Amino acid sequence: MERILEDEYRMLSRLACDKIRGYVSDNRLKAGDRLPTERALAEQLEVSRPVIREALGTLEALGLIVKRQGKGIFLKEPNFTVLFHEMMGVWQQDEKNAGQVLQFRVLLEQAAVTPIIEHADDADYERLHALIDESEREGLSHSDFIKLDYRFHSELLGLTRNVLFIQLTDVVNKYFHWAETSNRTDRSIDGIQRTVRQHREIVRSLQAKDKEGAERLLKAHLAGEG
Template sequence: MRIQKASLKNIVIERIKNYISENNLKPNDKFLTEKMLTEQLKVSRTVVREALISLQAVGILMIKPGGGIYIADTKLGSIHTILKHHYETYGVKIRELVEIRKILELGALRLIIEKQVPLDIDQLKEINESYHQTIKNNEDTKKFDRLFHQSLIKATDNATFFNFSEIIHEYFSLVKIDLIENQEALIRSYEQHNEIVDAIRDNDLVHAQKTMTDHFEPIFTFIKQMEEES
Protein backbone atom coordinates (compact mmCIF):
# COMPACT_ATOMS: atom_id res chain seq x y z
CA MET A 1 0.00 0.00 0.00
CA ARG A 2 1.38 3.44 -0.85
CA ILE A 3 0.43 7.06 -0.63
CA GLN A 4 -0.20 8.35 -4.14
CA LYS A 5 0.33 11.80 -5.53
CA ALA A 6 -2.78 13.55 -6.75
CA SER A 7 -3.79 12.18 -10.15
CA LEU A 8 -4.33 14.43 -13.15
CA LYS A 9 -8.05 13.71 -12.93
CA ASN A 10 -8.18 14.84 -9.32
CA ILE A 11 -6.28 18.02 -10.16
CA VAL A 12 -8.83 18.77 -12.90
CA ILE A 13 -11.68 18.07 -10.48
CA GLU A 14 -10.27 20.57 -7.98
CA ARG A 15 -9.78 23.22 -10.68
CA ILE A 16 -13.34 22.77 -11.91
CA LYS A 17 -14.69 23.09 -8.37
CA ASN A 18 -12.59 26.21 -7.84
CA TYR A 19 -13.93 27.67 -11.10
CA ILE A 20 -17.51 27.04 -9.97
CA SER A 21 -16.82 28.72 -6.63
CA GLU A 22 -14.87 31.67 -8.03
CA ASN A 23 -17.57 32.40 -10.60
CA ASN A 24 -20.37 31.93 -8.08
CA LEU A 25 -22.20 29.51 -10.34
CA LYS A 26 -25.62 28.37 -9.12
CA PRO A 27 -27.74 25.23 -9.64
CA ASN A 28 -28.96 24.92 -13.24
CA ASP A 29 -26.36 27.41 -14.58
CA LYS A 30 -24.80 26.18 -17.81
CA PHE A 31 -21.17 25.14 -17.43
CA LEU A 32 -18.21 25.08 -19.84
CA THR A 33 -18.11 22.48 -22.60
CA GLU A 34 -15.65 19.58 -22.71
CA LYS A 35 -13.77 21.34 -25.51
CA MET A 36 -13.48 24.59 -23.56
CA LEU A 37 -12.24 22.73 -20.47
CA THR A 38 -9.71 20.78 -22.53
CA GLU A 39 -8.32 23.99 -24.00
CA GLN A 40 -8.27 25.92 -20.73
CA LEU A 41 -6.82 23.15 -18.56
CA LYS A 42 -4.37 21.86 -21.20
CA VAL A 43 -5.27 18.23 -20.63
CA SER A 44 -6.76 15.49 -22.80
CA ARG A 45 -10.49 15.16 -23.38
CA THR A 46 -10.35 11.75 -21.69
CA VAL A 47 -9.10 13.29 -18.43
CA VAL A 48 -11.72 16.04 -18.62
CA ARG A 49 -14.48 13.52 -19.29
CA GLU A 50 -13.43 11.34 -16.33
CA ALA A 51 -13.39 14.40 -14.07
CA LEU A 52 -16.84 15.47 -15.28
CA ILE A 53 -18.26 11.99 -14.70
CA SER A 54 -16.87 12.00 -11.14
CA LEU A 55 -18.32 15.46 -10.47
CA GLN A 56 -21.69 14.35 -11.82
CA ALA A 57 -21.57 11.25 -9.62
CA VAL A 58 -21.14 13.31 -6.46
CA GLY A 59 -23.88 15.75 -7.40
CA ILE A 60 -21.87 18.81 -8.42
CA LEU A 61 -22.49 18.73 -12.17
CA MET A 62 -25.28 17.41 -14.37
CA ILE A 63 -24.41 16.19 -17.87
CA LYS A 64 -27.28 16.20 -20.36
CA PRO A 65 -26.51 14.06 -23.43
CA GLY A 66 -26.51 16.46 -26.36
CA GLY A 67 -27.63 19.28 -24.09
CA GLY A 68 -24.48 20.45 -22.35
CA ILE A 69 -23.18 20.51 -18.80
CA TYR A 70 -24.97 22.25 -15.93
CA ILE A 71 -24.43 22.93 -12.25
CA ALA A 72 -26.49 20.26 -10.52
CA ASP A 73 -29.52 21.05 -8.42
CA THR A 74 -29.20 18.21 -5.93
CA LYS A 75 -28.61 17.73 -2.24
CA LEU A 76 -26.11 14.97 -2.92
CA GLY A 77 -23.43 17.57 -3.52
CA SER A 78 -23.85 18.87 0.01
CA ILE A 79 -23.46 15.34 1.35
CA HIS A 80 -20.10 15.08 -0.38
CA THR A 81 -19.09 18.44 1.11
CA ILE A 82 -19.97 17.17 4.58
CA LEU A 83 -17.95 14.00 4.06
CA LYS A 84 -14.96 15.93 2.75
CA HIS A 85 -15.11 18.29 5.71
CA HIS A 86 -15.30 15.32 8.09
CA TYR A 87 -12.24 13.76 6.46
CA GLU A 88 -10.23 16.98 6.60
CA THR A 89 -11.23 17.57 10.23
CA TYR A 90 -11.13 14.11 11.76
CA GLY A 91 -9.38 11.91 9.23
CA VAL A 92 -10.76 8.46 8.48
CA LYS A 93 -10.09 4.83 9.29
CA ILE A 94 -9.33 2.88 6.14
CA ARG A 95 -10.91 -0.26 7.60
CA GLU A 96 -14.22 1.55 8.07
CA LEU A 97 -14.25 2.82 4.48
CA VAL A 98 -13.48 -0.61 3.06
CA GLU A 99 -16.22 -2.12 5.24
CA ILE A 100 -18.69 0.41 3.81
CA ARG A 101 -17.65 -0.35 0.24
CA LYS A 102 -18.00 -4.07 0.89
CA ILE A 103 -21.51 -3.60 2.33
CA LEU A 104 -22.52 -1.51 -0.70
CA GLU A 105 -21.26 -4.06 -3.21
CA LEU A 106 -22.87 -6.99 -1.39
CA GLY A 107 -26.08 -4.97 -1.33
CA ALA A 108 -25.79 -4.28 -5.05
CA LEU A 109 -25.61 -7.99 -5.77
CA ARG A 110 -28.74 -8.58 -3.70
CA LEU A 111 -30.64 -5.79 -5.48
CA ILE A 112 -29.66 -7.03 -8.93
CA ILE A 113 -30.65 -10.63 -8.25
CA GLU A 114 -33.77 -10.02 -6.16
CA LYS A 115 -35.13 -7.38 -8.56
CA GLN A 116 -34.20 -9.55 -11.55
CA VAL A 117 -32.59 -6.51 -13.18
CA PRO A 118 -31.63 -7.20 -16.82
CA LEU A 119 -27.85 -7.22 -16.76
CA ASP A 120 -25.60 -6.73 -19.77
CA ILE A 121 -23.44 -9.78 -19.13
CA ASP A 122 -21.44 -9.28 -22.32
CA GLN A 123 -20.54 -5.72 -21.36
CA LEU A 124 -19.32 -6.77 -17.92
CA LYS A 125 -17.29 -9.59 -19.45
CA GLU A 126 -15.81 -7.16 -21.96
CA ILE A 127 -14.78 -4.75 -19.20
CA ASN A 128 -13.24 -7.62 -17.27
CA GLU A 129 -11.31 -8.78 -20.34
CA SER A 130 -9.90 -5.26 -20.68
CA TYR A 131 -8.93 -5.52 -17.02
CA HIS A 132 -7.25 -8.85 -17.78
CA GLN A 133 -5.35 -7.31 -20.68
CA THR A 134 -3.92 -4.55 -18.49
CA ILE A 135 -2.76 -7.22 -16.03
CA LYS A 136 -0.98 -9.16 -18.78
CA ASN A 137 0.58 -5.97 -20.14
CA ASN A 138 1.71 -4.93 -16.66
CA GLU A 139 -0.27 -1.68 -17.00
CA ASP A 140 -2.32 0.27 -14.48
CA THR A 141 -5.32 -1.94 -13.69
CA LYS A 142 -7.30 0.51 -11.56
CA LYS A 143 -9.36 2.03 -14.38
CA PHE A 144 -11.03 -1.20 -15.53
CA ASP A 145 -11.32 -2.63 -12.02
CA ARG A 146 -13.13 0.55 -11.00
CA LEU A 147 -15.30 0.43 -14.13
CA PHE A 148 -16.31 -3.17 -13.42
CA HIS A 149 -17.45 -2.43 -9.88
CA GLN A 150 -19.07 0.84 -10.94
CA SER A 151 -21.05 -1.02 -13.62
CA LEU A 152 -22.31 -3.51 -11.04
CA ILE A 153 -23.57 -0.73 -8.79
CA LYS A 154 -25.18 1.05 -11.73
CA ALA A 155 -26.91 -2.18 -12.74
CA THR A 156 -29.02 -2.04 -9.55
CA ASP A 157 -31.31 0.35 -11.44
CA ASN A 158 -31.36 2.50 -8.31
CA ALA A 159 -30.04 6.01 -8.95
CA THR A 160 -29.87 6.98 -5.29
CA PHE A 161 -27.91 3.85 -4.41
CA PHE A 162 -25.51 4.50 -7.30
CA ASN A 163 -25.01 8.16 -6.36
CA PHE A 164 -24.39 7.28 -2.73
CA SER A 165 -21.87 4.64 -3.78
CA GLU A 166 -20.05 7.19 -5.94
CA ILE A 167 -19.90 9.62 -3.02
CA ILE A 168 -18.37 6.94 -0.80
CA HIS A 169 -15.87 6.15 -3.54
CA GLU A 170 -14.90 9.82 -3.79
CA TYR A 171 -14.53 9.93 -0.01
CA PHE A 172 -12.38 6.82 -0.18
CA SER A 173 -10.23 8.44 -2.88
CA LEU A 174 -9.45 11.35 -0.56
CA VAL A 175 -7.01 9.17 1.35
CA LYS A 176 -5.21 8.27 -1.92
CA ILE A 177 -4.18 4.80 -0.81
CA ASP A 178 -3.56 2.00 -3.23
CA LEU A 179 -3.01 -1.67 -2.49
CA ILE A 180 -0.13 -2.95 -4.62
CA GLU A 181 -0.80 -6.53 -5.71
CA ASN A 182 1.35 -8.96 -7.67
CA GLN A 183 0.22 -10.41 -10.96
CA GLU A 184 -0.98 -13.66 -9.39
CA ALA A 185 -3.28 -11.74 -7.03
CA LEU A 186 -4.55 -9.58 -9.88
CA ILE A 187 -5.34 -12.64 -12.01
CA ARG A 188 -7.30 -14.04 -9.07
CA SER A 189 -9.20 -10.75 -8.91
CA TYR A 190 -10.01 -11.07 -12.63
CA GLU A 191 -11.26 -14.64 -12.09
CA GLN A 192 -13.43 -13.49 -9.17
CA HIS A 193 -15.00 -10.84 -11.40
CA ASN A 194 -16.00 -13.58 -13.83
CA GLU A 195 -17.34 -15.75 -11.00
CA ILE A 196 -19.48 -12.88 -9.75
CA VAL A 197 -20.94 -12.24 -13.21
CA ASP A 198 -21.66 -15.94 -13.71
CA ALA A 199 -23.33 -16.15 -10.29
CA ILE A 200 -25.55 -13.17 -11.14
CA ARG A 201 -26.49 -14.78 -14.43
CA ASP A 202 -27.43 -17.97 -12.53
CA ASN A 203 -29.32 -15.98 -9.85
CA ASP A 204 -27.01 -17.48 -7.24
CA LEU A 205 -26.87 -14.75 -4.59
CA VAL A 206 -25.02 -16.89 -2.04
CA HIS A 207 -22.13 -17.63 -4.40
CA ALA A 208 -22.05 -14.06 -5.74
CA GLN A 209 -21.78 -12.56 -2.25
CA LYS A 210 -19.25 -15.16 -1.06
CA THR A 211 -17.02 -14.41 -4.05
CA MET A 212 -17.34 -10.66 -3.48
CA THR A 213 -16.42 -11.18 0.18
CA ASP A 214 -13.33 -13.14 -0.88
CA HIS A 215 -12.57 -10.35 -3.36
CA PHE A 216 -12.23 -7.86 -0.49
CA GLU A 217 -10.12 -10.16 1.69
CA PRO A 218 -6.63 -9.09 0.47
CA ILE A 219 -7.10 -5.49 1.51
CA PHE A 220 -8.56 -6.47 4.90
CA THR A 221 -5.53 -8.72 5.43
CA PHE A 222 -3.18 -5.88 4.59
CA ILE A 223 -5.02 -3.48 6.89
CA LYS A 224 -4.79 -6.00 9.74
CA GLN A 225 -1.04 -6.27 9.21
CA MET A 226 -0.71 -2.49 9.28
CA GLU A 227 -2.78 -2.28 12.48
CA GLU A 228 -0.63 -4.93 14.17
CA GLU A 229 2.58 -3.12 13.20
CA SER A 230 1.40 0.27 14.45
Protein backbone atom coordinates in the same frame (compact mmCIF):
# COMPACT_ATOMS: atom_id res chain seq x y z
CA MET B 1 -19.25 37.82 22.26
CA GLU B 2 -18.40 37.72 18.56
CA ARG B 3 -18.19 33.92 18.67
CA ILE B 4 -21.60 33.70 20.34
CA LEU B 5 -23.16 35.90 17.65
CA GLU B 6 -21.54 33.77 14.95
CA ASP B 7 -22.90 30.57 16.50
CA GLU B 8 -26.37 32.10 16.77
CA TYR B 9 -26.21 33.17 13.13
CA ARG B 10 -25.28 29.66 12.05
CA MET B 11 -28.11 28.23 14.13
CA LEU B 12 -30.57 30.63 12.50
CA SER B 13 -29.21 29.64 9.09
CA ARG B 14 -29.76 25.94 9.85
CA LEU B 15 -33.29 26.69 11.06
CA ALA B 16 -33.91 28.64 7.86
CA CYS B 17 -32.74 25.64 5.81
CA ASP B 18 -35.22 23.47 7.67
CA LYS B 19 -37.99 26.02 7.08
CA ILE B 20 -37.22 26.15 3.35
CA ARG B 21 -37.32 22.35 3.17
CA GLY B 22 -40.63 22.46 5.04
CA TYR B 23 -41.96 25.00 2.55
CA VAL B 24 -40.93 22.73 -0.34
CA SER B 25 -42.62 19.74 1.30
CA ASP B 26 -45.80 21.60 2.27
CA ASN B 27 -46.20 22.95 -1.26
CA ARG B 28 -45.26 19.64 -2.87
CA LEU B 29 -42.61 21.26 -5.01
CA LYS B 30 -40.38 19.09 -7.19
CA ALA B 31 -37.20 19.39 -9.22
CA GLY B 32 -37.50 22.21 -11.74
CA ASP B 33 -40.03 24.19 -9.72
CA ARG B 34 -39.14 27.75 -8.80
CA LEU B 35 -38.87 28.95 -5.22
CA PRO B 36 -40.06 32.40 -4.13
CA THR B 37 -37.54 35.22 -4.13
CA GLU B 38 -35.25 35.83 -1.15
CA ARG B 39 -37.48 38.67 -0.01
CA ALA B 40 -40.66 36.60 -0.30
CA LEU B 41 -39.09 33.67 1.55
CA ALA B 42 -37.88 35.99 4.32
CA GLU B 43 -41.39 37.38 4.75
CA GLN B 44 -43.19 34.04 4.55
CA LEU B 45 -40.79 32.21 6.86
CA GLU B 46 -40.31 35.23 9.15
CA VAL B 47 -36.52 35.19 8.86
CA SER B 48 -34.17 38.04 7.96
CA ARG B 49 -32.94 38.25 4.36
CA PRO B 50 -29.25 37.78 5.27
CA VAL B 51 -30.12 34.55 7.08
CA ILE B 52 -32.27 33.37 4.14
CA ARG B 53 -29.40 34.22 1.78
CA GLU B 54 -27.00 32.17 3.91
CA ALA B 55 -29.45 29.24 4.03
CA LEU B 56 -29.94 29.33 0.26
CA GLY B 57 -26.17 29.34 -0.18
CA THR B 58 -25.95 26.20 1.95
CA LEU B 59 -28.68 24.46 -0.03
CA GLU B 60 -26.97 25.43 -3.28
CA ALA B 61 -23.63 24.07 -2.05
CA LEU B 62 -25.40 20.80 -1.24
CA GLY B 63 -26.73 20.67 -4.80
CA LEU B 64 -30.37 20.96 -3.75
CA ILE B 65 -31.13 24.24 -5.53
CA VAL B 66 -29.68 26.32 -8.36
CA LYS B 67 -29.74 30.10 -8.74
CA ARG B 68 -30.22 31.28 -12.32
CA GLN B 69 -29.33 34.89 -12.98
CA GLY B 70 -32.42 36.89 -13.88
CA LYS B 71 -34.69 33.85 -13.65
CA GLY B 72 -34.87 32.86 -10.00
CA ILE B 73 -34.13 29.98 -7.63
CA PHE B 74 -35.02 26.47 -8.76
CA LEU B 75 -35.11 23.06 -7.08
CA LYS B 76 -32.73 20.37 -8.35
CA GLU B 77 -32.93 16.59 -8.27
CA PRO B 78 -31.35 15.45 -4.98
CA ASN B 79 -27.79 14.27 -5.50
CA PHE B 80 -26.21 12.66 -2.47
CA THR B 81 -22.78 12.45 -4.08
CA VAL B 82 -21.82 15.87 -2.75
CA LEU B 83 -22.76 14.89 0.81
CA PHE B 84 -20.93 11.56 0.65
CA HIS B 85 -17.84 13.22 -0.82
CA GLU B 86 -17.79 15.62 2.10
CA MET B 87 -18.15 12.72 4.52
CA MET B 88 -15.35 10.76 2.86
CA GLY B 89 -13.12 13.82 2.84
CA VAL B 90 -13.40 14.06 6.61
CA TRP B 91 -12.96 10.32 7.21
CA GLN B 92 -9.89 10.05 5.00
CA GLN B 93 -8.03 12.41 7.29
CA ASP B 94 -7.73 9.66 9.90
CA GLU B 95 -6.24 6.32 8.82
CA LYS B 96 -7.95 4.61 11.76
CA ASN B 97 -11.21 4.98 9.81
CA ALA B 98 -9.93 2.83 6.93
CA GLY B 99 -11.45 -0.36 8.34
CA GLN B 100 -14.84 1.24 8.77
CA VAL B 101 -14.76 2.69 5.25
CA LEU B 102 -13.98 -0.79 3.90
CA GLN B 103 -16.82 -2.25 5.96
CA PHE B 104 -19.18 0.38 4.53
CA ARG B 105 -18.10 -0.52 1.00
CA VAL B 106 -18.63 -4.25 1.60
CA LEU B 107 -22.12 -3.62 3.00
CA LEU B 108 -22.94 -1.32 0.10
CA GLU B 109 -21.97 -3.79 -2.62
CA GLN B 110 -23.55 -6.74 -0.83
CA ALA B 111 -26.80 -4.77 -0.55
CA ALA B 112 -26.65 -4.24 -4.31
CA VAL B 113 -26.78 -7.98 -5.04
CA THR B 114 -30.55 -8.45 -4.74
CA PRO B 115 -31.58 -5.54 -7.02
CA ILE B 116 -28.88 -6.52 -9.53
CA ILE B 117 -30.26 -10.05 -9.73
CA GLU B 118 -33.77 -8.64 -10.09
CA HIS B 119 -33.00 -6.07 -12.81
CA ALA B 120 -29.87 -7.04 -14.77
CA ASP B 121 -30.29 -8.63 -18.19
CA ASP B 122 -28.00 -10.52 -20.60
CA ALA B 123 -26.72 -7.31 -22.19
CA ASP B 124 -25.69 -6.00 -18.78
CA TYR B 125 -23.72 -9.14 -17.98
CA GLU B 126 -22.11 -9.11 -21.43
CA ARG B 127 -20.91 -5.58 -20.71
CA LEU B 128 -19.34 -6.71 -17.44
CA HIS B 129 -17.67 -9.68 -19.13
CA ALA B 130 -16.30 -7.34 -21.81
CA LEU B 131 -14.73 -5.15 -19.10
CA ILE B 132 -13.14 -8.21 -17.53
CA ASP B 133 -11.83 -9.36 -20.92
CA GLU B 134 -10.33 -5.93 -21.50
CA SER B 135 -8.61 -6.03 -18.10
CA GLU B 136 -6.80 -9.19 -19.26
CA ARG B 137 -5.46 -7.55 -22.40
CA GLU B 138 -1.76 -8.15 -22.87
CA GLY B 139 0.40 -5.10 -22.28
CA LEU B 140 -2.28 -3.30 -20.28
CA SER B 141 -0.69 -0.64 -18.09
CA HIS B 142 -1.12 -0.57 -14.33
CA SER B 143 -3.08 2.69 -14.44
CA ASP B 144 -5.41 1.35 -17.17
CA PHE B 145 -6.07 -1.77 -15.11
CA ILE B 146 -7.03 0.43 -12.14
CA LYS B 147 -9.44 2.39 -14.33
CA LEU B 148 -11.07 -0.83 -15.56
CA ASP B 149 -11.33 -2.05 -11.97
CA TYR B 150 -13.12 1.20 -11.10
CA ARG B 151 -15.42 0.82 -14.09
CA PHE B 152 -16.30 -2.76 -13.19
CA HIS B 153 -17.58 -1.81 -9.75
CA SER B 154 -19.27 1.33 -11.07
CA GLU B 155 -21.10 -0.70 -13.72
CA LEU B 156 -21.98 -3.29 -11.09
CA LEU B 157 -23.69 -0.76 -8.82
CA GLY B 158 -25.35 0.85 -11.83
CA LEU B 159 -27.17 -2.43 -12.52
CA THR B 160 -29.26 -1.89 -9.40
CA ARG B 161 -31.19 0.76 -11.38
CA ASN B 162 -31.22 2.59 -8.03
CA VAL B 163 -30.29 6.27 -8.16
CA LEU B 164 -28.75 6.24 -4.68
CA PHE B 165 -26.51 3.30 -5.48
CA ILE B 166 -25.46 4.96 -8.72
CA GLN B 167 -24.64 8.22 -6.95
CA LEU B 168 -22.65 6.33 -4.33
CA THR B 169 -20.53 4.85 -7.11
CA ASP B 170 -18.44 8.00 -7.17
CA VAL B 171 -17.74 7.65 -3.46
CA VAL B 172 -16.83 3.99 -3.86
CA ASN B 173 -14.39 4.92 -6.62
CA LYS B 174 -12.87 7.49 -4.32
CA TYR B 175 -12.23 4.72 -1.81
CA PHE B 176 -10.55 2.67 -4.56
CA HIS B 177 -8.17 5.54 -5.19
CA TRP B 178 -7.54 6.00 -1.49
CA ALA B 179 -6.80 2.30 -1.03
CA GLU B 180 -4.49 2.23 -4.05
CA THR B 181 -2.48 5.30 -3.08
CA SER B 182 -2.22 4.02 0.50
CA ASN B 183 -0.78 0.68 -0.75
CA ARG B 184 -3.68 -1.27 0.69
CA THR B 185 -4.45 -2.96 -2.62
CA ASP B 186 -2.36 -5.80 -4.04
CA ARG B 187 -1.42 -4.89 -7.62
CA SER B 188 1.26 -7.56 -8.15
CA ILE B 189 0.82 -9.96 -11.08
CA ASP B 190 -0.77 -12.50 -8.73
CA GLY B 191 -2.98 -9.80 -7.23
CA ILE B 192 -4.19 -8.67 -10.66
CA GLN B 193 -4.93 -12.23 -11.75
CA ARG B 194 -6.85 -12.84 -8.53
CA THR B 195 -8.88 -9.66 -9.07
CA VAL B 196 -9.80 -10.72 -12.62
CA ARG B 197 -10.73 -14.24 -11.49
CA GLN B 198 -12.89 -12.89 -8.66
CA HIS B 199 -14.65 -10.45 -11.00
CA ARG B 200 -15.61 -13.37 -13.26
CA GLU B 201 -16.82 -15.47 -10.33
CA ILE B 202 -18.94 -12.59 -9.03
CA VAL B 203 -20.60 -12.07 -12.42
CA ARG B 204 -21.26 -15.80 -12.85
CA SER B 205 -22.90 -15.97 -9.43
CA LEU B 206 -25.12 -13.00 -10.26
CA GLN B 207 -26.10 -14.55 -13.59
CA ALA B 208 -26.96 -17.78 -11.78
CA LYS B 209 -29.04 -15.71 -9.31
CA ASP B 210 -26.93 -17.12 -6.48
CA LYS B 211 -27.49 -14.32 -3.95
CA GLU B 212 -25.55 -15.85 -1.06
CA GLY B 213 -22.69 -16.89 -3.32
CA ALA B 214 -22.40 -13.42 -4.87
CA GLU B 215 -22.45 -11.74 -1.45
CA ARG B 216 -19.77 -14.12 -0.15
CA LEU B 217 -17.57 -13.57 -3.21
CA LEU B 218 -17.93 -9.78 -3.00
CA LYS B 219 -16.94 -9.75 0.66
CA ALA B 220 -13.85 -11.88 0.00
CA HIS B 221 -12.94 -9.82 -3.06
CA LEU B 222 -13.20 -6.46 -1.33
CA ALA B 223 -11.35 -7.73 1.73
CA GLY B 224 -8.47 -8.95 -0.44
CA GLU B 225 -9.08 -12.62 0.33
CA GLY B 226 -9.26 -15.66 -1.91
